[in-house]
Amino acid sequence: MAHGHTHAHNHTHYGRAFAIGILLNLGFVLIEAFYGWQAGSMALLADAGHNLTDVGGLLLAWAAYRAARIHANQRHTYGWRKASILASFINAVLILLAMLVLAWESLQRIQTPSPVEASTMMLVAAIGVGVNALTAWLFQKDSAHDLNIRGAFLHMAADAAVSLGVVVAGALYLWQGWLWIDAVLGLIISLLIIWGTWSLFHQSLHLLFDGVPEHISLPAVQECLLAIPAVSDLHDLHIWSMSTQEHALTVHVVYDAHLQPADELLDHLHHCLHERFDLQHITVQLESVDYARHCVMNHSKCHMV
Structure with missing residues (x-):
């Protein structure tokens, strides 16, 4: 994370x-x-x-x-x-x-x-x-x-x-x-x-009520993240405003480690989210494909969106 x-x-x-x-x-x-x-x-x-x-x-x-x-x-x-x-x-x-x-x-x-x-x-x-x-x-x-x-x-x-x-x-x-x-x-x-x-x-x-800030499009954020080749899926994406100037995001990202190392992927994700959407506080949880399958099978632990 x-x-x-x-x-x-x-x-x-x-x-x-x-x-x-x-x-x-x-x-x-x-x-x-x-x-x-x-x-x-x-x-x-x-x-x-x-x-x-x-x-x-x-x-x-x-x-x-x-x-x-x-x-x-x-x-x-x-x-x-x-x-x-x-x-x-x-x-x-x-x-x-x-x-x-x-x-x-x-x-x-x-x-x-x-x-x-x-x-x-x-x-x-x-x-x-x-x-x-x-x-x-x-x-x-x-x-x-x-x-x-x-x-x-x-x-x-x-x-x-x-x-x-x-x-x-x-x-x-x-x-x-x-x-x-x-x-x-x-x-x-x-x-x-x-x-x-x-x-x-x-x-x-x-x-x-923690609504998505007006200038940020949730579908556009999803599209930006899924356009990265190493990202195969994502879930639990949340965007809200911490203040009238600062906006935050949390997301679980399912990725293929063979396509891109974790550190490089995180740099890519943060650059995309900050530069395109002016998000200052970003929390990303990286998950392997096997772990994501476990989430799908166990809804009490992982809520897919």
Whole structure:
């Protein structure tokens, strides 16, 4: 049996990005709550409460980012890498819940529109656009291939979009006097964000239950391994994500030692799996043809797949 641990991971350090994002958003929450109270704006006060949950989301993502780097020990042999997947799932749930609440409140306000202090709303919301857009930019680089970082990015990008919608609504209100415009734009933005966040929710839930990562095709992995001449069969193939960045594989490989020595075969297998499928933690059990036949006859010990 052989283990392969390739450490070609992304080493971007996000500790400073999380700290800056949390401080910026916490400061904005205080500003928005103060001016919302001064202007008597329920919209700004409600958005301040929503932005406070964003600070919690960033703290959660940061904690998971740190936990994923805790070394393995005798109690947790894989460390706490799974925390990054859990955080991305919770972040997706928080975004979806916040947007559902915003959509519901928007529907209520469409039915009963009321005057707003547009100038104050626009000024505070414009600050929010800058704060949230800057925070989102801090996480943009690796948001495409790390679900935890993507969750933080989407959270901040969603808030930037909501704040921009408030600015546009305020401008249209001052121009046309439409009482309903704020609520309609709020509903549209919330539905767009729900649509954009659904994939994060689906992917993170899938990985929580040890699903095959989206970018890896199980049939393609089987084809890659079986294409090696010395490999006659394989079984008990499992692929899952240890974190939002690291993926693992275990497999039993039936091989013909006359065609290729075991060490050369293992090198071949590891190269194929890492280079083609970005698998970092690989465990291969080599079995002779005679041993594989024994597995077929004794299903209690070997479960063929």
